[in-house]
Amino acid sequence: MTTAATPEQPTDVVARLRATFRTGRTKPVAWRTEQLRRLRELLTERGADLADALHTDLGKSSTEAYRTEIDFTVREIDHTLDHLDAWLRPESAPVPAHLGADATAWTQYDPLGVVLVIAPWNYPAQLLLAPLVGALAAGNAVVVKPSELAPATSAALAHLLPAYLDTDAVAVVEGGIPETTALLAERFDHIFYTGNGTVGRVVLRAAAEHLTPVTLELGGKSPAFVDRDADLSVVADRLARGKFLNAGQTCVAPDYVLTDPDTAAALEPLLTRAVETLYGTDPQSSAAYGRIINERHFDRLAALLDSGRIVVGGGNDRTDKYLAPTVLADVDPASPVMREEIFGPILPIVTVEGLDEAIAFINDRDKPLALYVFTESGDTRGRIAAETSSGGLGYGLPLAHLTVSDLPFGGVGESGMGNYHGRYSIETFSHRKAVLEKPLH
Numbered sequence: 164m165t166t167a168a169t170p171e172q173p174t175d176v177v178a179r180l181r182a183t184f185r186t187g188r189t190k191p192v193a194w195r196t197e198q199l200r201r202l203r204e205l206l207t208e209r210g211a212d213l214a215d216a217l218h219t220d221l222g223k224s225s226t227e228a229y230r231t232e233i234d235f236t237v238r239e240i241d242h243t244l245d246h247l248d249a250w251l252r253p254e255s256a257p258v259p260a261h262l263g264a265d266a267t268a269w270t271q272y273d274p275l276g277v278v279l280v281i282a283p284w285n286y287p288a289q290l291l292l293a294p295l296v297g298a299l300a301a302g303n304a305v306v307v308k309p310s311e312l313a314p315a316t317s318a319a320l321a322h323l324l325p326a327y328l329d330t331d332a333v334a335v336v337e338g339g340i341p342e343t344t345a346l347l348a349e350r351f352d353h354i355f356y357t358g359n360g361t362v363g364r365v366v367l368r369a370a371a372e373h374l375t376p377v378t379l380e381l382g383g384k385s386p387a388f389v390d391r392d393a394d395l396s397v398v399a400d401r402l403a404r405g406k407f408l409n410a411g412q413t414c415v416a417p418d419y420v421l422t423d424p425d426t427a428a429a430l431e432p433l434l435t436r437a438v439e440t441l442y443g444t445d446p447q448s449s450a451a452y453g454r455i456i457n458e459r460h461f462d463r464l465a466a467l468l469d470s471g472r473i474v475v476g477g478g479n480d481r482t483d484k485y486l487a488p489t490v491l492a493d494v495d496p497a498s499p500v501m502r503e504e505i506f507g508p509i510l511p512i513v514t515v516e517g518l519d520e521a522i523a524f525i526n527d528r529d530k531p532l533a534l535y536v537f538t539e540s541g542d543t544r545g546r547i548a549a550e551t552s553s554g555g556l557g558y559g560l561p562l563a564h565l566t567v568s569d570l571p572f573g574g575v576g577e578s579g580m581g582n583y584h585g586r587y588s589i590e591t592f593s594h595r596k597a598v599l600e601k602p603l604h
């Protein structure tokens with residue numbers, strides 16, 4: 164009889180990684196870039212394994228898996244490798260006269276130590292690997308915890324990461340709530356959590372015990388304001404692409420449309436056409452269209468279909484976890500679909516009289532992770548930028564801001580705290596140490 168090896172306990176994992184960190188092994192830039200190159204190799208040599216796992220978990224097409232997860236991470240690695248030396252360069256600071264002309268001051272980036280990355284299920288590879296890129300680039304040892312709700316991707320990552328990376332400095336811990344709870348009892352030097360706000364609060368409470376700094380990448384309802392002057396066929400096409408990617412299970416997907424009644428009426432047929440252009444008249448048979456992660460989320464979403472008049476979609480098949488790309492009109496702001504983040508392929512249209520009411524509508528609710536604005540008017544763009552608060556702001560194109568490596572990605576208020584990508588990951592996963600030097604003679 165064979166017995167499965169007992170998984171290493173969280174305390175032992177963290178102690179082992181901390182011992183590695185203390186040797187200084189993760190600090191040289193050469194070690195960091197070597198790890199990033201190996202991760203890049205993993206993605207190029209074994210990308211197909213990850214794409215298969217993503218198809219199993221979420222019905223993602225291979226094209227979508229590469230575009231939004233695998234190649235996305237490769238680009239993040241390349242950008243980091245290109246700029247890491249420059250980002251890490253110490254920065255000198257002017258010294259006040261009372262310290263004398265021979266005093267100098269600067270800042271240097273120190274790695275934090277052992278970092279914990281907890282990832283969600285919707286982009287289960289990208290949202291684990293992109294923070295890992297930043298944490299390694301900043302010279303840390305890292306524990307990554309994939310989502311148990313995307314089990315094929317979790318298993319693939321647990322198998323592949325140790326085969327490519329330094330196993331004394333990078334560990335994968337699989338599991339759900341008990342395993343994550345056990346991990347959170349340990350002392351980390353930073354915790355990076357992506358997921359929902361309820362668990363975000365659990366993470367923040369656990370981190371408080373050890374005074375561990377935390378990044379929370381959360382979600383919420385990201386509005387899309389459509390002005391009457393916009394080219395509505397372009398708007399409908401871009402809204403449909405942004406909303407129905409990954410069957411709507413994208414943290415920065417446009418959650419709902421805010422527009423005036425005439426524009427809403429004009430948008431309805433254009434959204435129907437946009438959905439048909441993307442997925443045909445039977446999206447269930449389209450290889451490009453994904454599936455809902457599990458039955459629990461399917462049931463939650465199916466219950467939201469009554470919140471308005473169905474313009475397009477509404478079809479569903481529980482055994483296939485299929486929910487059609489759906490647009491709802493005449494949606495009451497108090498209806499169930501407007502009371503929670505949808506996180507699925509349902510796009511409600513809510514009407515307001517104009518810009519003032521739209522701004523008030525947005526500001527009456529939690530600060531969103533993203534806000535999208537479709538308008539030709541510079542004044543309208545300026546007013547929205549000045550009078551609302553959101554993690555990111557997209558004029559004319561949903562989702563795309565998060566593909567710009569030189570922009571920080573993160574939320575504000577209920578949509579999260581802290582940010583990452585590119586050099587912002589170095590800021591997140593490092594301590595910026597203040598140094599002053601005054602010669603002794």
Ligand code: NAD
Nearest residue numbers: 282283284309310339340343358359362380381382383414
């Ligand atoms: P999830 O259920 O996969 O949970 C995320 C992680 O938390 C998992 O690793 C899970 O094991 C762990 N977890 C769950 N319950 C826990 C508990 N009680 N204690 C400790 N750990 C626990 O994912 P989810 O939360 O359903 O993800 C969807 C949410 O994430 C949405 O709100 C979405 O908007 C948000 N999101 C945000 C971003 C971003 O970058 N800001 C990206 C993706 C998703």
